[in-house]
Amino acid sequence: MASRLVSIVVALVLTLGAAAGTFAQGSPDATPETAPAPDASPAVVGTTEFGPVPAGAVGPAIPSSGYLVEEIAGGLYWVTEGFYQSIFLTTGEGVILVDAPPSIGPNLAAAIADVTEEPVTHMVYTHHHADHIGGAAQFAGATIVAHEDTADLLVRSDDPNRPLPTVTFADSYTLTVGTQTLELTYPGNNHEPGNIIVHAPAQRVLMVIDIVSPGWVPFPDLAVAEDVPGFVALHDTILAYDFKTFVGGHLTRLGTREDVETSRAYIQDIQTNAAMALQTVDLAAIAAEVGYDNPWALFDVYLDAVAQTCADATILVWEDRLGGTDIFTFSHCWVMSESLRID
16 A cells, blocks of 8 residues: 555655646746645645734725715716626616625615616626625516526526526627626636626726625635636736726725736736645655655645645745735645646
């Protein structure tokens, strides 16, 4: 058993080096310093104390009503309760609503009523996740537009709080109501199948959910990305659009092109640091400490050590620039290193 595991370890070490080499920086002739074998207990970044929130992460205060509604430009508004975001567009012939987070709940209808008497006639689902569209049922009768993958996932979910779309598309769809237009595009799998780009060209507003949280690192595990290469690539796709204001779907402030560029740089650093960790953390040395009797224990310690090495390098650079760097970077490094290893 032990000799067989030794063979597996050797093969995996060679595979890891090949997979990570594309992203590692530095001289190809340099010999990386081998990281010391960690203790058998899992490495953990999080503690009971957290670093301060950078000033650039702080958004506007939420009024006592429990929600904030503001016009971005040209009849396009955003709504937030501090954790989730939605947008809506007044058209002269009804409101187009994009997403309906249940955390905002009935306050979403109240926010719309604060600025217009137009009813919600159309809804757009950015993707199928309940935390972003689980409040949609309150807008009964609206035409619902979504990607065909989103529709398929909603059929499987069978959730009355997320009514099925009435209009679906595969690649792109232009939604025009009254005087307003939204351009919907599917860039391929990223956060999950069906997660689309919503572009309001007249207002120069772009909405993409669960990729960039302006001023903050993503939610854990690269925002629970189902396709890590797609998640990474979408940053470039976003920046190819002409937009001034970015809506990421989470937390308390809107974003800019600079926010997307900053998020991309953070993700690129994680990619680079994960690749370097895969090359420098010595699996054989860890195996000598942990042993071969429990393969899952061996790989648990090894993969946590890779993620810790990546996180240490990343946090050092980013903890004063993006909120939550000290909290979620370890999880991002873990997922990225696995993607580099197997994707």
